[in-house]
Amino acid sequence: xxxxxxxxxxxxxxxxxxxxxxxxxxxxxxxxxxxxxxxxxxxxxxxxxxxxxxxxxxxxxxxxxxxxxxxxxxxxxxxxxxxxxxxxxxxxxxxxxxxxxxxxxxxxxxxxxxxxxxxxxxxxxxxxxxxxxxxxxxxxxxxxxxxxxxxxxxxxxxxxxxxxxxxxxxxxxxxxxxxxxxxxxxxxxxxxxxxxxxxxxxxxxxxxxxxxxxxxxxxxxxxxxxxxxxxxxxxxxxxxxxxxxxxxxxxxxxxxxxxxxxxxxxxxxxxxxxxxxxxxxxxxxxxxxxxxxxxxxxxxxxxxxxxxxxxxxxxxxxxxxxxxxxxxxxxxxxxxxxxxxxxxxxxxxxxxxxxxxxxxxxxxxxxxxxxxxxxxxxxxxxxxxxxxxxxxxxxxxxxxxxxxxxxxxxxxxxxxxxxxxxxxxxxx
Amino acid sequence: xxxxxxxxxxxxxxxxxxxxxxxxxxxxxxxxxxxxxxxxxxxxxxxxxxxxxxxxxxxxxxxxxxxxxxxxxxxxxxxxxxxxxxxxxxxxxxxxxxxxxxxxxxxxxxxxxxxxxxxxxxxxxxxxxxxxxxxxxxxxxxxxxxxxxxxxxxxxxxxxxxxxxxxxxxxxxxxxxxxxxxxxxxxxxxxxxxxxxxxxxxxxxxxxxxxxxxxxxxxxxxxxxxxxxxxxxxxxxxxxxxxxxxxxxxxxxxxxxxxxxxxxxxxxxxxxxxxxxxxxxxxxxxxxxxxxxxxxxxxxxxxxxxxxxxxxxxxxxxxxxxxxxxxxxxxxxxxxxxxxxxxxxxxxxxxxxxxxxxxxxxxxxxxxxxxxxxxxxxxxxxxxxxxxxxxxxxxxxxxxxxxxxxxxxxxxxxxxxxxxxxxxxxxxxxxxxxxxxxxxxxxxxxxxxxxxxxxxxxxxxxxxxxxxxx
Numbered sequence: 001x002x003x004x005x006x007x008x009x010x011x012x013x014x015x016x017x018x019x020x021x022x023x024x025x026x027x028x029x030x031x032x033x034x035x036x037x038x039x040x041x042x043x044x045x046x047x048x049x050x051x052x053x054x055x056x057x058x059x060x061x062x063x064x065x066x067x068x069x070x071x072x073x074x075x076x077x078x079x080x081x082x083x084x085x086x087x088x089x090x091x092x093x094x095x096x097x098x099x100x101x102x103x104x105x106x107x108x109x110x111x112x113x114x115x116x117x118x119x120x121x122x123x124x125x126x127x128x129x130x131x132x133x134x135x136x137x138x139x140x141x142x143x144x145x146x147x148x149x150x151x152x153x154x155x156x157x158x159x160x161x162x163x164x165x166x167x168x169x170x171x172x173x174x175x176x177x178x179x180x181x182x183x184x185x186x187x188x189x190x191x192x193x194x195x196x197x198x199x200x201x202x203x204x205x206x207x208x209x210x211x212x213x214x215x216x217x218x219x220x221x222x223x224x225x226x227x228x229x230x231x232x233x234x235x236x237x238x239x240x241x242x243x244x245x246x247x248x249x250x251x252x253x254x255x256x257x258x259x260x261x262x263x264x265x266x267x268x269x270x271x272x273x274x275x276x277x278x279x280x281x282x283x284x285x286x287x288x289x290x291x292x293x294x295x296x297x298x299x300x301x302x303x304x305x306x307x308x309x310x311x312x313x314x315x316x317x318x319x320x321x322x323x324x325x326x327x328x329x330x331x332x333x334x335x336x337x338x339x340x341x342x343x344x345x346x347x348x349x350x351x352x353x354x355x356x357x358x359x360x361x362x363x364x365x366x367x368x369x370x371x372x373x374x375x376x377x378x379x380x381x382x383x384x385x386x387x388x389x390x391x392x393x394x395x396x397x398x399x400x401x402x403x404x405x406x407x408x409x410x411x412x413x414x415x416x417x418x419x420x421x422x423x424x425x426x427x428x
Numbered sequence: 429x430x431x432x433x434x435x436x437x438x439x440x441x442x443x444x445x446x447x448x449x450x451x452x453x454x455x456x457x458x459x460x461x462x463x464x465x466x467x468x469x470x471x472x473x474x475x476x477x478x479x480x481x482x483x484x485x486x487x488x489x490x491x492x493x494x495x496x497x498x499x500x501x502x503x504x505x506x507x508x509x510x511x512x513x514x515x516x517x518x519x520x521x522x523x524x525x526x527x528x529x530x531x532x533x534x535x536x537x538x539x540x541x542x543x544x545x546x547x548x549x550x551x552x553x554x555x556x557x558x559x560x561x562x563x564x565x566x567x568x569x570x571x572x573x574x575x576x577x578x579x580x581x582x583x584x585x586x587x588x589x590x591x592x593x594x595x596x597x598x599x600x601x602x603x604x605x606x607x608x609x610x611x612x613x614x615x616x617x618x619x620x621x622x623x624x625x626x627x628x629x630x631x632x633x634x635x636x637x638x639x640x641x642x643x644x645x646x647x648x649x650x651x652x653x654x655x656x657x658x659x660x661x662x663x664x665x666x667x668x669x670x671x672x673x674x675x676x677x678x679x680x681x682x683x684x685x686x687x688x689x690x691x692x693x694x695x696x697x698x699x700x701x702x703x704x705x706x707x708x709x710x711x712x713x714x715x716x717x718x719x720x721x722x723x724x725x726x727x728x729x730x731x732x733x734x735x736x737x738x739x740x741x742x743x744x745x746x747x748x749x750x751x752x753x754x755x756x757x758x759x760x761x762x763x764x765x766x767x768x769x770x771x772x773x774x775x776x777x778x779x780x781x782x783x784x785x786x787x788x789x790x791x792x793x794x795x796x797x798x799x800x801x802x803x804x805x806x807x808x809x810x811x812x813x814x815x816x817x818x819x820x821x822x823x824x825x826x827x828x829x830x831x832x833x834x835x836x837x838x839x840x841x842x843x844x845x846x847x848x849x850x851x852x853x854x855x856x857x858x859x860x861x862x863x864x865x866x867x868x869x870x871x872x873x874x875x876x877x878x879x880x881x882x883x884x885x886x887x888x889x890x891x892x893x894x895x896x897x898x
Contacts, residue, residue: 344829359812
C-alpha cells in the first residue's frame with residue numbers, strides 16, 4: 001500500500017501515543033488530503049521540479065532486517081555525550097547515561113506520554129510557511145517516533161548529542177523528527193545523521209524544530225546522506241529567544257530531489273541565528289532550498305551562507321527571504337548564496353529576497369554564480385598538481401571556508417573529513 | 429491617506445495637477461467589450477489585421493487572471509468596467525503648435541513642452557488622452573530618413589517596417605496588461621532610424637491624461653537599424669482625480685546589429701494612477717539597449733524594463749530610480765535575458781521609501797545552457813526614510829553552465845544620523861539635510877539622465893522630501 005493511501009493509524013501508534021496525539025494525526029491526515037499539490041505557479045515553488053515529487057510508489061517502511069548491524073555502524077564523532085539510533089520509524093538504540101542531570105533525551109512518543117506539557121508547548125507549533133505545509137501534514141500524520149531533547153535552564157552539555165536516522169528497503173518511507181528545546185542559558189550541540197542502510201531508493205519526509213529560550217546556545221548540524229535516487233523533504237525551524245544564539249548547518253551529500261525549508265524566527269532582543277548550508281551537487285541531483293530569516297524583535301541578527309558546487313547536470317534552487325517586521329529596529333541581517341559552476345549542464349537558480357518594514361536596519365544580501373578561477377588552477381598546475389585534482393582542491397577549499405564558521409574544532413575536523421571524502425580529496 | 433500627507437505630496441504634483449475642459453469628438457464610452465474595440469478600430473480606420481489582432485488580444489485579456497499570486501492585491505481595485513478606453517479630438521496630430529486646439533496647447537505650454545522642443549529636442553510628440561495632439565520632427569532629422577510618428581500613422585504609412593516588428597518583442601499574451609494594451613492601444617510613438625544614422629538630440633514624447641476615469645494605452649515601437657543611435661525620452665503627468673486612472677503602455681525596442689537605443693522615462697503620474705507598463709528591447713549582435721527609468725508618481729507602478737540579448741556581444745542595461753511616498757507602491761525592476769554568447773548586462777536600482785511608501789525591486793536574470801562569456805551585474809540599494817516605510821527585493825537569477833558570471837548585491841539602509849547631525853551643525857535645516865542625503869544617495873544615477881532631466885529630477889526629489897522628516 002502506498003504511503004499516501006488512507007489507512008488507519010498503525011498498531012504501534014495505538015499503543016505508544018496518547019489519544020490526543022492520535023487525534024492530531026487524524027486531523028493532520030485530513031489536512032494532507034485536503035491540501036492541493038503545489039504547482040510551479042505557486043511562488044514558493046517557483047523554478048521547482050514538481051514532477052519529481054511523486055509519492056504514490058513509496059511504501060510505509062517495514063522493520064529493519066538487522067538492528068544490531070545498524071547500531072554498530074552508527075558511528076559519528078569519537079566523543080559524544082549521548083546517542084539515539086532510529087531505523088525505519090522505530091527507535092533501535094539509546095545511549096543517554098552520560099547526559100548531565102535533568103537533560104531529557106528520549107523518543108517523541110515517550111515525551112508525549114511523560115512530558116506532555118513540554119511536548120505540547122513545542123511540538124510542531126511553528127507553522128510551515130515556506131511552501132511544504134502539505135508535506136508537513138503528511139509527516140505529522142505518519143509520524144511514529146523521533147528524537148526529543150530537552151536541556152534545562154543553565155545546563156551545559158559538553159559533548160555533542162548524536163542522532164542517527166536510517167532508512168532501509170526499496171521505496172521505503174520514513175518520517176524522521178528531531179525536536180530540540182534549549183532552556184534558559186543552556187548549551188548543547190546536536191548532530192542529526194540521515195543515512196541509507198542499503199543504498200536503495202527511498203522517501204524521507206523529516207521535520208526538525210529547534211527552540212532556544214533566553215540566552216541559550218545551540219549548535220545543530222544535519223548531515224544528509226540519502227541515496228542519489230531518493231526523494232526527501234527536510235523542514236526545519238529555529239525559534240530564537242532573547243540573547244540566544246543558534247548556528248544550524250545543513251549538509252546535503254545525497255538525495256536525488258531534496259526540498260529543504262529552513263526558517264529562523266528571532267523573537268527576542270539580541271537573538272542571533274546563523275544559517276549555513278553546504279551542498280556538493282553532482283549527477284542529476286537537485287536541491288531546492290527555501291529559507292526565511294524572520295526578524296520579529298529589535299536588535300537581533302541573522303547571518304545566512306549557502307554554498308553550492310554544481311557538477312554534471314545537477315541543479316540547485318535557492319530562495320531566501322530576509323523579513324524585517326515592523327518595529328524590529330536595529331536588525332542586522334545578512335544573506336549570501338554562492339554557486340560554483342563546475343559543468344556546462346549544471347543549473348543554479350537564486351532568489352535572494354528582502355522584505356523590510358522597519359527603517360533602522362542593516363540588511364544585505366548577495367548571490368553569485370561563477371566558475372573556478374583559472375589562475376588558481378594554473379598556480380596549482382605549475383606546482384605539479386593535476387588539473388582534476390586542482391579542481392577538487394578548490395571545491396574543497398570553497399566548502400572548508402564555510403566550516404570555519406563552526407565553533408567546535410573537533411566538529412570542523414570531522415565534517416571537513418566528510419567533505420574531502422565526498423569530493424575525493426585526501427583529508428589533510 | 430491622511431490630509432496631512434496629501435499636503436506633503438501635493439507640492440510636487442502641482443506641476444501636472446491642473447486641467448482644462450476639452451470637448452472630445454470621439455468617446456468610446458465607459459467599459460470594455462468587443463464593441464469598444466470596433467469603435468476604436470472604426471475611428472482609427474484600422475486595417476483588418478489590426479482589428480483581428482485587437483480582438484484576439486481582448487479575448488486573452490479576459491482569459492488571463494490578475495497576477496496577484498505574486499503581485500500586489502491593490503490590482504484588484506481596478507474596475508475595468510468603470511474605465512473610459514478611448515477619448516480624442518481626432519486621430520491626426522498637428523504639425524504646428526498653432527494648429528493645436530487652445531486648451532490642449534495651453535496644457536502642454538504649462539508643462540513646458542514647446543519650450544523644451546525649441547531648446548534641445550530633435551522631435552516631439554505630445555499625446556493628449558488617446559491620441560497625439562502634436563507631432564513634429566526637426567527638418568534636418570527627418571531628412572536623414574528618421575521616422576518619428578504616432579503608432580497609427582506608423583501603421584498606415586510604414587506598414588512594411590511596422591508589421592515586421594509590431595508585437596514581436598512583446599507578444600500579446602505576455603501578461604494581462606500587455607493583452608489589454610494590444611486590444612485597445614492608441615497613440616505612442618513609432619520610430620525608425622536608418623542604418624548608420626546617429627540622432628544627435630533626443631526625441632521626446634509627452635503623455636498627458638486629462639480626462640477622469642480614463643485609461644491611456646499608448647504603444648511605442650522603436651527600431652534602430654544597423655549602427656544607428658537614438659535617445660528617446662518620455663514624460664507624463666495627469667491631474668489628480670478621486671477616481672482611478674489606468675495607464676498601461678507597451679513599449680517594444682529593436683536594436684539591429686551595432687545599434688544603440690537609450691530610453692529615458694520620468695514617470696510623474698498623479699497618485700490615483702495605476703501605471704502597469706510592459707517594456708522590452710531586443711538587442712541584436714553588438715547592439716546596446718539602455719533603459720533609464722525614474723518612477724516618482726502613480727499609486728501603483730508595475731514595470732520591469734527588459735532586454736533580450738539575442739546577438740553575440742549584445743549589451744543590456746537598466747538604471748532605475750524609484751521614490752515611493754505616502755500611499756505609493758513602486759514595484760519596479762529589470763529583466764535580462766541572455767540569449768547569445770558574450771552578452772553583458774548591468775542593473776543598478778536605487779529606491780527610496782518615504783512615509784508609508786513601499787518600493788519593491790523585482791529582477792530576473794536568465795543565462796540559459798550552452799552560452800559562454802555572459803556576465804550580469806546587479807546592484808540594488810534601498811533607502812528607508814521613516815519607520816512605516818517598506819522595501820522589498822525579489823530577484824531571480826538562473827545560470828546554466830560554467831563560463832558565465834552573475835553577481836547580485838542588495839542592501840537596505842537608512843540615512844545615517846551622523847550625516848544629518850553633521851549638516852545640522854553647519855546650519856542646514858533637518859529637511860534640507862535629508863534632501864541632500866537622498867540626493868547624494870541617487871546622485872550617481874541621476875547623472876545618467878540628460879542634463880535637462882537630471883536638474884528636474886533633483887528638484888522633484890527635493891520637493892518630495894520636503895515635510896517628510898520626522
